[in-house]
Amino acid sequence: MTAVETRTPAALDQAYLTMQRIRAFETKAMELFAEKYIRGSVHPYTGQEAIAVGVCDALQEGDYITSTHRGHGHCIAKGLELRPMMAEITGRATGYCKGRGGSMHITAMRHGMLGADAIVAGSLAMAVGAAYGLRLQGKDAVVVAFFGDGAAQQGIFHEAANLASVLRAPVVFVCENNQWAISTPISCAIAIEDIAERATGYGFPGEVVDGNDVLAVQAVAERAVQRARSGEGPTLIEAKTYRITPHSAATPNDARDPEELARWREQDPIGRLGRHLVETGVATEARLEELGQQAQAEVEDAAAWALESPHPVASEAEEDIYAPADWLTPGRLS
Amino acid sequence: MTAVETRTPAALDQAYLTMQRIRAFETKAMELFAEKYIRGSVHPYTGQEAIAVGVCDALQEGDYITSTHRGHGHCIAKGLELRPMMAEITGRATGYCKGRGGSMHITAMRHGMLGADAIVAGSLAMAVGAAYGLRLQGKDAVVVAFFGDGAAQQGIFHEAANLASVLRAPVVFVCENNQWAISTPISCAIAIEDIAERATGYGFPGEVVDGNDVLAVQAVAERAVQRARSGEGPTLIEAKTYRITPHSAATPNDARDPEELARWREQDPIGRLGRHLVETGVATEARLEELGQQAQAEVEDAAAWALESPHPVASEAEEDIYAPADWLTPGRLS
Amino acid sequence: MSTVAVRELTMSEALNEAIREEMAIDPTVLVIGEDIARHGGLFGVTAGLLDEFGAERVIDSPISEAAITGFGTGGALIGCRPIVELQISDFISLAMDQLVNHAAKWRYMSGGQVSVPLVVRGPISNGIGMAAQHSQTLEAWFVHAPGLVVIMPSTAYDAKGLLKSAIRDDNPVVFLEKRLLYSRKSPVPADEFVVPIGVADVKREGSDVTVVAAGASTHLALQAARQLAREGIELEVVDPRTLKPLDIDTIAESVAKTGRLIVVNEGARAGGFASEVVARTLDHVPISELKATPLRVTAKDTPIPYSASLEREVLPSLDDLLDAVATVMAS
Amino acid sequence: MSTVAVRELTMSEALNEAIREEMAIDPTVLVIGEDIARHGGLFGVTAGLLDEFGAERVIDSPISEAAITGFGTGGALIGCRPIVELQISDFISLAMDQLVNHAAKWRYMSGGQVSVPLVVRGPISNGIGMAAQHSQTLEAWFVHAPGLVVIMPSTAYDAKGLLKSAIRDDNPVVFLEKRLLYSRKSPVPADEFVVPIGVADVKREGSDVTVVAAGASTHLALQAARQLAREGIELEVVDPRTLKPLDIDTIAESVAKTGRLIVVNEGARAGGFASEVVARTLDHVPISELKATPLRVTAKDTPIPYSASLEREVLPSLDDLLDAVATVMAS
Numbered sequence A, B: 001m002t003a004v005e006t007r008t009p010a011a012l013d014q015a016y017l018t019m020q021r022i023r024a025f026e027t028k029a030m031e032l033f034a035e036k037y038i039r040g041s042v043h044p045y046t047g048q049e050a051i052a053v054g055v056c057d058a059l060q061e062g063d064y065i066t067s068t069h070r071g072h073g074h075c076i077a078k079g080l081e082l083r084p085m086m087a088e089i090t091g092r093a094t095g096y097c098k099g100r101g102g103s104m105h106i107t108a109m110r111h112g113m114l115g116a117d118a119i120v121a122g123s124l125a126m127a128v129g130a131a132y133g134l135r136l137q138g139k140d141a142v143v144v145a146f147f148g149d150g151a152a153q154q155g156i157f158h159e160a161a162n163l164a165s166v167l168r169a170p171v172v173f174v175c176e177n178n179q180w181a182i183s184t185p186i187s188c189a190i191a192i193e194d195i196a197e198r199a200t201g202y203g204f205p206g207e208v209v210d211g212n213d214v215l216a217v218q219a220v221a222e223r224a225v226q227r228a229r230s231g232e233g234p235t236l237i238e239a240k241t242y243r244i245t246p247h248s249a250a251t252p253n254d255a256r257d258p259e260e261l262a263r264w265r266e267q268d269p270i271g272r273l274g275r276h277l278v279e280t281g282v283a284t285e286a287r288l289e290e291l292g293q294q295a296q297a298e299v300e301d302a303a304a305w306a307l308e309s310p311h312p313v314a315s316e317a318e319e320d321i322y323a324p325a326d327w328l329t330p331g332r333l334s
Numbered sequence C, D: 001m002s003t004v005a006v007r008e009l010t011m012s013e014a015l016n017e018a019i020r021e022e023m024a025i026d027p028t029v030l031v032i033g034e035d036i037a038r039h040g041g042l043f044g045v046t047a048g049l050l051d052e053f054g055a056e057r058v059i060d061s062p063i064s065e066a067a068i069t070g071f072g073t074g075g076a077l078i079g080c081r082p083i084v085e086l087q088i089s090d091f092i093s094l095a096m097d098q099l100v101n102h103a104a105k106w107r108y109m110s111g112g113q114v115s116v117p118l119v120v121r122g123p124i125s126n127g128i129g130m131a132a133q134h135s136q137t138l139e140a141w142f143v144h145a146p147g148l149v150v151i152m153p154s155t156a157y158d159a160k161g162l163l164k165s166a167i168r169d170d171n172p173v174v175f176l177e178k179r180l181l182y183s184r185k186s187p188v189p190a191d192e193f194v195v196p197i198g199v200a201d202v203k204r205e206g207s208d209v210t211v212v213a214a215g216a217s218t219h220l221a222l223q224a225a226r227q228l229a230r231e232g233i234e235l236e237v238v239d240p241r242t243l244k245p246l247d248i249d250t251i252a253e254s255v256a257k258t259g260r261l262i263v264v265n266e267g268a269r270a271g272g273f274a275s276e277v278v279a280r281t282l283d284h285v286p287i288s289e290l291k292a293t294p295l296r297v298t299a300k301d302t303p304i305p306y307s308a309s310l311e312r313e314v315l316p317s318l319d320d321l322l323d324a325v326a327t328v329m330a331s
Ligand SMILES: Cc1ncc(C[n+]2csc(CCOP(=O)(O)OP(=O)(O)O)c2C)c(N)n1
Pocket: A069, A070, A118, A119, A120, A147, A148, A149, A150, A151, A152, A178, A180, A181, A182, A247, C034, C063, C065, C087, C091, C094
């Protein structure tokens, strides 16, 4: 595991807690789906927690992210609150998006969350535009776009990466290569080893990192974010990982080799960080246990709060489609 | 210039004649546009003749190509006849497409021309599907997809290249890098030296070739076609070249540096082949002169024939939209 | 020599049979899409095809909707009959250029030299909380694309018969399947049969109001018809089945008979297929022959929201249709 | 305190002024597109902007329609006002997912947290032999996409005033310009002005027939009106200017007055905008108030052919409109 010195015990504590929060949140979400409190689907981030946490730790106030169908982990790592997240995925009026978006569409502008996107690779060009626009406005903000291995085969990945490169947009592309797209193994999707290789075709660096090592991810992310912030342009980070749950609540059957799954369970990023913290004396087993329980409790509280929240009023279904307009005055109203 | 031994004098004669045909055809087409016999636009292939001719010389009976808005050269190199080509671009009923397609949409199935496409990069995935389908039908045919440097920034380029690679489709991607997309220099479109580099991101070879050297192009094309035919998968050929005319008849103003243009005029592929043939004693100046005049004459004949041809009958405008159907019998009717 | 053997099949089983039968008859039929081979499609429509016909003809594709649509078009041009599955029909928005500017136009632009026997199929996935990007009903876009055939079946029988015809048809077909109907069973003959493209089906005869409704809306119309029959109001439910080319004769004949037209459609209200049916019918039935102003019962003109209460509010309901019937019967 | 100073401007000059003025007022306005900076746009709409506002705000993009549309949406989310030029409006087909599934829906999906002040503009290029892939009139697709605003101006005045409003509007706007109108001159005040979005303009008053027509079709309608006035038939030409949201009140008011409705539209006939106007009008004007069956004068339901004789045959003509008027006047 990557050297720990760079980080304070408190920060490590926090990283461990956040990863446990994500794990607990997804476990609860799957329960709520089974109990029919959640419609549509849930795509658990379980097993990939180190990536969201490692990357978001490299960000600062004012930075933004875009996310995917598998977005809960990114939200939590970016600092969104569990209550309005739970409320959103259970379709309540108190959700971040008033129940209009659901699990695949959590947006929280005040936390720098530009939005999750249920169109695979759909938000990559948006991330480039946001990054460029922030710089145009004189802000030194960075935008991170999370996406999966399968998303790297979409045309918009290519267009967005190339556009970001020629415009030197302060964006970081984070490809979470969990080696599967639903039932399709990466070997059917690409004929190369590392998606990161593609960065050379756009003229910026591509880096491969162990996506189950939160400290390694954070180190790579800090370099990429620094590069973007200083105006040198984008980076493509490929984090190798594995989802240790089925693709989604709506697609429970999992044809993947159980041995493959078992091997990866041993690489569970939470377990790895935990062992590392204990070995290096940063935390005790008891402390880790405590953090795990704290995460559990927060998630239970969020779920209870959400389920007590009101459903949206049907009559409001046609609100929030269009922003108010006043063409007599330039500049935005909302 | 690349060694000549591989090719018979007759073949070289033919290549020179074909390049002259293309040059003469485009010159005439620009005249006909100025005289309002051609609507819309004409995108002359002038200066890039070595690429179409070199590549198509590497093809055999049963192979196919797809083309672009700048497609006349590909058509002529693939063996289409000048008369129905002229008739098509002047909108006559005797044109390859009965005047429905025009300059940007010449299709000639009996010559293995799957169609020109006015959507930049639009036919790349079609080429992959055609190549795959031909192999599925047990044919050992190859499909060549021509496209420009600007087209390499389209998402479909990425998707098609990747799909071709995972399916090992017998397709050859020929990128004619003339370094400009209308008024936009390649430096604004990509942040890398060679588009060919992108092939590594898909897992097949990328080759850069002097696109104004017909023999060099042919040599590279033969390797790529051979590779495709033998089932090893696609190749990306990047042929560096330059268009020595403005972008199109409808976009006459040309902001490019006159010196850049002058430098490239010296690299005129027809001049280079001609000088080479004379130097190597394969042909005399007189013979070249004769071939040039023959090309001229053929083009004049085609234009005269076209302008004498009837216009399509308005009442037929709604024909050829749908193919006839008989769902009681499997297999195609048309 | 057809027998009377009839099984109850779900729509996905019926679609699966259609593809299997056509692949068995015609070696040029191939299927490509995301998770359609190993997994057999997210909704089972392509289940078992990989084992039966092999990986060369049943292809798990990368996530590249535009490319697989173009791939299908290219294959069709040289004599194959590709079936492209888009996992959710909303994703056709990523392939509009390949579908509309290429597949739909290639025959015309070539002066009739080529044909494009392509099927692009996928589910309409509203009603189950998949939210705005997975719940659209977009047939109006395809109806507005000359060169395309657009099909939306409402029963397992129509689904099988029409998909077989679509595969055999030499034109690009957009085949839209309602996800909530996949598991719905209905009788399907064991014998080989096809359902002709471009022919509407009067799913219920009635004298008072013509209700034109395809796909899921057909069932809403039939439900309303059963309920209203008790009150002595007889709806004639015309299921166009094919939306392009539209069987306007059957629709016009029915409207000429009833004098009243209601069109039910789950697409967003503005510019939806219902508007087309109303306008098109007026080309054939002058207002002088109408007893009431034609009405549209559609989804509201909003994106589809996630929450159940909101989604229910946005999609057309039985009550909406009953109100519309009351209105046309009152005038 | 507006003066009476009025110049004659072409539509492209008027559009250019609109962008220039808004870029000068608002530093968050930027323009991106193919050949829009150095070259000033293929039709001059962005001429001079590069020199005046610099390469950071006036960007020659790679040929990546989907990405530049998404780029605009992302920029809009964080407070910029991007204007995306698509060189020919047909190419929006490459960006339908970015436009419809992203720009149009982001505000709604976020529960109103964000707004998307984006303008996507480009020319409708039919009538000049650009053939099937460069000659489409696709507004019907965008009208069917909740969350979008759709504008189609017919005069230089409307073009300038509406583009300024579109840039200031906090919603994604699809702004469609008729290429053959770019060079057409009409009076434009020198003083600052805007034209409100969603407000139709009665371009000519008349008592006999309401003709709804936007963009190039407005001029066809006015031409017919002038000719028919000599025969004592008075057309009322209503130019909706904004197609979504549609100013149905002005249209309905006119139809209630004349009792006759003809909609002229250059889009393919099936599922076109004309069908929507007919159906929508019937929601407001019952057939009992109509003197004739509403008619649509549209392009034929074909791809646009290259040859002049064929293209002329496919696009709606003055004769088509005159015939339609004769029909509605006869009933
Ligand atoms: C454009 C588009 N195509 C297909 C889908 C259906 N789909 C949802 S998730 C998924 C797999 C995505 O794989 P990957 O990008 O690797 O992300 P992962 O699910 O592995 O996290 C697919 C195909 C979609 N949502 N959007």
